[in-house]
Amino acid sequence: MILVTGGAGFIGSNFVIDWLANSDEPVLNLDKLTYAGNLQNLNALKGDDRHVFVQGDIGNADLVANLLHQHQPRSVLNFAAESHVDRSILGPDEFIQTNIVGTFRLLEAVRQYWGGLAGNAHDKFRFLHVSTDEVYGSLSSSEPAFTETHRYEPNSPYSASKAASDHLVRAYHHTYGLPVLTTNCSNNYGPFHFPEKLIPLMIVNALAGKPLPVYGDGMQVRDWLYVTDHCSAIRRVLEAGVLGEVYNVGGWNEKPNIDIVNTVCGLLNELRPRTDGKSYLEQMTYVADRPGHDRRYAIDAGKIERELGWKPAETFETGIRKTVLWYLDNPGWVADVQSGAYSTWVEKNYMARA
């Protein structure tokens, strides 16, 4: 079996569902269930005994050691993290705890476990660390996309904490020989995306008749990848990646934020027109910028394409349509994630920007 951490979050839950659709190998899913973790994302696996869920912290060394000992996974895939830049600006503590200290504790537990394995189990073991393109910092409009050798220049507490975790993973390979793989992926979108991030926030706010808050001039560029394409890249890296190597993952889909908002509004105008016949774009409003806002991310995915033969299956056009349709089809999921602490976050992040 494999051990997935953070498998109740956006990408982790998509990965677990995807994994079990492609293989019969069981998944042990360790997730703390923070505000971003949601067992509803895993409803499709109810009653499926190939999926075992454990609520817990990657930083809990005893728990992780016991799970490794008991379940003897052949690989550990680390998705668990605090993942939202705006939250890292307003409260970095949890980012340091989970992304840095948590990853360190996880690595230590895995190192002990791996050290005790013998033969094939030892040689075939992998620790795959899921990271982000944000560790490379910000590009100007004329610079080439990030390759794996781009220097680390993280600018937010989130990206700095992810960068630190990447360095720890690297160090555990160089110092202890731990068989690690790292992926640095661009912005994902798709089902189960928590509506604090740009695309789901725009969809749910539009449908609720709320403002669509665009930070600054809206000309910041992100490189977007449909989430199941990220999942297939991770599967491929786990299968064939060279130990100690880093693989950038992206969809060659650079878009300014304002284009994203336009596209989402256009799809909603078509699929769920406003009752007054006006465009959802009328709800768009410019708000104060994010402090330290990175201007542009772009991933050069040439290495994973050339060396591992991976390619995304979705274009931005097919992926964004699927995504909007998913949110239209799942109002119950949206209502549930918006109850409780969600409204406190929205108030905290957007009140000061208006």
Ligand code: NAD
């Ligand atoms: P998410 O915030 O939706 O989910 C994170 C999950 O981790 C949640 O289920 C949460 O409960 C769990 N978690 C948090 N702290 C934990 C802890 N201490 N122990 C165990 N579980 C814990 O994040 P996501 O968007 O699914 O991102 C998953 C990973 O992919 C992260 O490492 C992130 O840095 C990386 N990544 C994300 C993107 C993106 O666009 N979302 C892009 C590239 C890389």
Ligand code: TYD
């Ligand atoms: P986000 O989804 O938070 O991802 P990241 O910051 O990790 O790239 O934001 C994507 C882009 O959208 C980023 O440039 C910030 C911008 N943005 C807005 O303009 N308004 C919003 O309400 C949010 C959440 C993000």
